Amino acid sequence: MKRMAIAILTLAAxxxxxxxxxxxxxxxxxxxxxxxxxxQRGGPPAGGGLPGAGGGQRGGPAGGGPAGGGPPGGGAPxxxxxxxxxxxxxxxxxGAPFDMTGYWVxxxxxxxxxxxxxxxxxxxxxxxxxxxxxxxxxxxPDKDAAAGEACKAFAAPSVMRVPGRLHITWxxxxxxxxxxxAGKQTRVFxxxxxxxxxxxxxxxxxxxxxxxxxxxxxxxFFGGGGAASAPSGSLKVITTRMKSGYATRNGVPFxxxxxxxxxxxxxxxxxxxxxxxxxxxxxxxxxxxxxMWTATHFKKQAxxxxxxxxxxxxx
Amino acid sequence: MKTIYRIFGxxxxxxxxxxxxxxxxxxxxxxxxxLGPMVAGTDFSGSWRPQQLVLESQTAAGDxxxxxxxxxxxAARIYALSWPxxxxxxxxxxxxxxxxxxxxxxxxNYRIWxxxxxxxxxxxxxxxxxxxxxxxxxxxxxGRPHPPAYAPHTFEGFSTGEYQGNTLTVTTTHLKRGWIKAxxxxxxxxxxxxxxxxxxxxTITMLAVIDxxxxxxxxxxxxxxxxxxxxxxxxxxxxxxxxxxxFGRKSDVVPNHLFGQNPYSxxxxxxxxxxxxAALGGRETMYPELANAxxxxxxxxxxxxxxxxxxxxxxxxxxxxxxxxxGEIHAMRVSGDVYLLAGDGANIAVQVGPQGALMVDxxxxxxxxxxxxxxxxxxxxxxxxxxxxxxxxxHTGGNAKLRTAGADPSLTGTxxxxxxxxxxxxxxxxxxxxxxxxxxEQKLAxxxxxxxxxDRRRKYYNxxxxxxxxxxxxxxDGDSVVHFxxxxxxxxxxxxxxxxxxxxxxxxGGSVQGEIDALNFILDxxxxxxxxxxxxxxxxxxxxxxxxWEVAEYRDMLxxxxxxx
Numbered sequence: 001m002k003r004m005a006i007a008i009l010t011l012a013a014x015x016x017x018x019x020x021x022x023x024x025x026x027x028x029x030x031x032x033x034x035x036x037x038x039x040q041r042g043g044p045p046a047g048g049g050l051p052g053a054g055g056g057q058r059g060g061p062a063g064g065g066p067a068g069g070g071p072p073g074g075g076a077p078x079x080x081x082x083x084x085x086x087x088x089x090x091x092x093x094x095g096a097p098f099d100m101t102g103y104w105v106x107x108x109x110x111x112x113x114x115x116x117x118x119x120x121x122x123x124x125x126x127x128x129x130x131x132x133x134x135x136x137x138x139x140x141p142d143k144d145a146a147a148g149e150a151c152k153a154f155a156a157p158s159v160m161r162v163p164g165r166l167h168i169t170w171x172x173x174x175x176x177x178x179x180x181x182a183g184k185q186t187r188v189f190x191x192x193x194x195x196x197x198x199x200x201x202x203x204x205x206x207x208x209x210x211x212x213x214x215x216x217x218x219x220x221f222f223g224g225g226g227a228a229s230a231p232s233g234s235l236k237v238i239t240t241r242m243k244s245g246y247a248t249r250n251g252v253p254f255x256x257x258x259x260x261x262x263x264x265x266x267x268x269x270x271x272x273x274x275x276x277x278x279x280x281x282x283x284x285x286x287x288x289x290x291x292m293w294t295a296t297h298f299k300k301q302a303x304x305x306x307x308x309x310x311x312x313x314x315x
Numbered sequence: 316m317k318t319i320y321r322i323f324g325x326x327x328x329x330x331x332x333x334x335x336x337x338x339x340x341x342x343x344x345x346x347x348x349x350l351g352p353m354v355a356g357t358d359f360s361g362s363w364r365p366q367q368l369v370l371e372s373q374t375a376a377g378d379x380x381x382x383x384x385x386x387x388x389x390a391a392r393i394y395a396l397s398w399p400x401x402x403x404x405x406x407x408x409x410x411x412x413x414x415x416x417x418x419x420x421x422x423x424n425y426r427i428w429x430x431x432x433x434x435x436x437x438x439x440x441x442x443x444x445x446x447x448x449x450x451x452x453x454x455x456x457x458g459r460p461h462p463p464a465y466a467p468h469t470f471e472g473f474s475t476g477e478y479q480g481n482t483l484t485v486t487t488t489h490l491k492r493g494w495i496k497a498x499x500x501x502x503x504x505x506x507x508x509x510x511x512x513x514x515x516x517x518t519i520t521m522l523a524v525i526d527x528x529x530x531x532x533x534x535x536x537x538x539x540x541x542x543x544x545x546x547x548x549x550x551x552x553x554x555x556x557x558x559x560x561x562f563g564r565k566s567d568v569v570p571n572h573l574f575g576q577n578p579y580s581x582x583x584x585x586x587x588x589x590x591x592x593a594a595l596g597g598r599e600t601m602y603p604e605l606a607n608a609x610x611x612x613x614x615x616x617x618x619x620x621x622x623x624x625x626x627x628x629x630x631x632x633x634x635x636x637x638x639x640x641x642g643e644i645h646a647m648r649v650s651g652d653v654y655l656l657a658g659d660g661a662n663i664a665v666q667v668g669p670q671g672a673l674m675v676d677x678x679x680x681x682x683x684x685x686x687x688x689x690x691x692x693x694x695x696x697x698x699x700x701x702x703x704x705x706x707x708x709x710h711t712g713g714n715a716k717l718r719t720a721g722a723d724p725s726l727t728g729t730x731x732x733x734x735x736x737x738x739x740x741x742x743x744x745x746x747x748x749x750x751x752x753x754x755x756e757q758k759l760a761x762x763x764x765x766x767x768x769x770d771r772r773r774k775y776y777n778x779x780x781x782x783x784x785x786x787x788x789x790x791x792d793g794d795s796v797v798h799f800x801x802x803x804x805x806x807x808x809x810x811x812x813x814x815x816x817x818x819x820x821x822x823x824g825g826s827v828q829g830e831i832d833a834l835n836f837i838l839d840x841x842x843x844x845x846x847x848x849x850x851x852x853x854x855x856x857x858x859x860x861x862x863x864w865e866v867a868e869y870r871d872m873l874x875x876x877x878x879x880x
Binding site for chain 1: 366367381383384385479480481482484509511513515518520521522524534535536537538539540542587588589593600601602603604605606
């Protein structure tokens with residue numbers, strides 16, 4: 001009888017491992033961006049796990065922790081915006097759990113003062129260090145414009161915070177494009193390999209993947225059995241190779257060593273209004289003492305109304 | 316193998332027992348509640364703090380007259396410009412709670428945990444606890460419905476949640492009047508707040524959408540973040556007792572700025588070098604078009620000045636009337652043995668017990684038979700006493716039927732038995748003398764037979780002290796309030812409603828000052844449980860059940876109106 005019990009437990013563990021292998025790395029927060037892109041991420045569209053294995057992944061390790069289901073009840077996620085949920089990841093248009101294409105308008109309901117009327121020296125709660133403070137205190141937008149550097153305030157870490165509109169489209173099956181009317185900037189998110197030999201610029205190089213939160217990953221002793229979650233997840237984008245610019249509109253600098261981690265989530269109100277929520281973390285060892293977190297959101301528009309591209313110089 | 320079974324059995328029993336012990340009283344599945352989800356989705360458990368930028372931009376640290384990014388309407392702007400920070404010296408404002416989503420913007424610690432049914436392990440609710448004001452929210456996940464409109468509101472409100480993929484979406488109703496921003500921008504008690512919670516590693520991002528038909532021209536949406544704390548901060552409480560802040564100040568003083576006389580209205584805009592029009596908020600300040608709206612500085616300045624004063628005709632009150640209009644009487648227990656009966660005009664209160672039923676007011680009388688039936692469900696004993704808080708027909712219209720449906724055995728065989736019609740064989744109706752007089756003058760049916768003039772009328776009934784206080788010169792010269800002392804429920808009559816301004820009838824002896832004094836009388840008898848929530852409950856003449864917070868707001872409103880006029 002003991003042997004039978006051990007055999008059952010062994011089988012259960014094997015099923016768990018098999019499910020995790022199929023589904024990528026359940027519980028692996030902030031997984032490394034695979035060099036091979038979506039095709040190598042593997043896993044069925046549901047993100048992995050055996051059929052019915054939808055539960056038990058809550059509170060798994062995250063932030064670069066080891067793969068596998070952690071102890072239930074809230075592990076200790078590691079990285080600032082590390083994963084934290086046990087889903088897998090898949091890439092490109094075909095793997096999108098939601099459709100974020102279309103026109104979006106920024107709703108400046110949060111951090112209004114900094115975003116609508118940036119003034120010199122008003123860096124609020126930005127965790128800038130002394131070196132950054134010196135630069136921010138000397139911020140002079142006219143001087144930037146004269147030097148042809150007006151777009152420093154429209155770099156990847158700051159452009160999404162500028163009141164304006166976005167036009168989001170699929171450039172191809174593996175590339176998502178965001179055009180901003182404020183500053184006429186274009187951000188390109190690559191689900192496949194990043195282009196080689198791309199020089200630094202204000203928008204940097206952005207690697208994207210779908211972070212499929214609830215899919216897959218059962219717990220010990222046969223997870224799941226409850227209602228299966230609908231396909232869901234976030235768009236995770238990591239941007240590097242950025243040319244040094246401003247993290248805020250009022251001259252708080254970021255360096256070319258900075259990494260911008262972003263999550264895009266889409267929610268839909270019962271009245272049909274759609275919001276795109278952007279959670280971002282700017283890690284800059286040169287100018288910041290800790291990651292700079294921001295939350296920003298956009299409301300879906302029916303059409304291109306109001307999308308009027310204006311350059312960084314206001315023209 | 317038997318040993319293994321025994322161990323599993325012990326573990327299961329122990330787990331169930333522990334689960335039962337830690338479950339919050341209000342979290343147990345109730346009638347009408349379904350099973351919660353088996354798979355909860357994202358785990359939000361843990362200790363959290365607001366992201367620093369949120370603290371900078373959205374807390375009480377907000378400047379006076381900093382309303383940018385809020386689609387407030389003219390009424391809300393005037394409200395906010397009339398609000399001085401010294402309002403917080405008023406007793407009832409010192410410990411007011413935080414409504415959601417403002418709940419999340421306090422510079423404090425937060426704890427999130429889940430409550431699970433001990434027998435099925437299904438998710439019953441998420442619990443959100445905030446240190447400041449000790450806000451304690453329960454988000455029911457088991458499908459239970461929201462309470463009826465006439466139920467009490469709290470600063471936490473009533474929340475239900477559901478998972479939409481990764482996202483926990485929470486809908487909250489039954490909120491008290493609180494702050495959108497604690498610099499005077501109000502959020503009304505008619506607001507509905509939908510919050511979307513997404514977790515990414517050590518952060519939770521929240522998008523709150525506030526739909527407030529009273530103070531906003533369109534829903535206000537704003538995102539904010541919580542950051543996970545790796546260690547429990549061990550700081551969770553917030554003891555707050557109000558006290559005298561300004562010694563010797565009378566209770567009918569409520570600091571406020573008169574129209575156009577807020578000396579700080581330009582301070583924020585000037586210091587930040589922004590157009591006043593932008594700082595005064597409104598729909599356009601939420602969107603990129605703001606830049607165009609303030610481009611013409613002179614025009615923007617004129618527009619801003621116009622917005623600092625009321626314009627156009629007086630707005631109609633938007634306060635919703637929660638009274639059911641379905642032709643039925645709806646009973647709701649308020650506290651102890653005291654119930655609200657809603658559905659027939661003015662609110663009816665009834666206290667039941669071993670001696671019988673004591674009613675306060677009788678409604679319009681159109682549904683009197685159903686009122687009798689509703690009371691019969693609560694008590695097999697007769698209606699012995701009826702107290703009228705006013706003469707008005709929507710409070711006394713049911714007197715005749717309800718009196719004859721009852722009986723007052725305390726009069727049978729006494730020297731009162733032949734003194735008036737129905738003595739002993741019908742309920743006894745009690746009121747202040749002037750209410751009896753007004754009913755007789757207006758030939759209203761079944762006026763009170765048992766009156767008093769200046770002093771309180773008191774009874775110890777059904778094991779409870781019941782006091783009836785005359786309120787001279789409030790809405791009339793004959794108003795009364797009734798205090799059930801054990802249940803700690805005050806029935807305010809038309810002195811206080813949640814649906815409209817008071818009908819002060821000066822021809823019948825009413826006055827604004829008398830009305831304010833009556834409200835302060837009520838406030839002198841109320842005690843809250845914590846931070847202006849709960850404790851002494853108030854049944855208004857019309858509208859939903861409340862506690863002292865709403866009475867204080869009503870008092871404040873009347874004082875400010877008095878000062879303006």
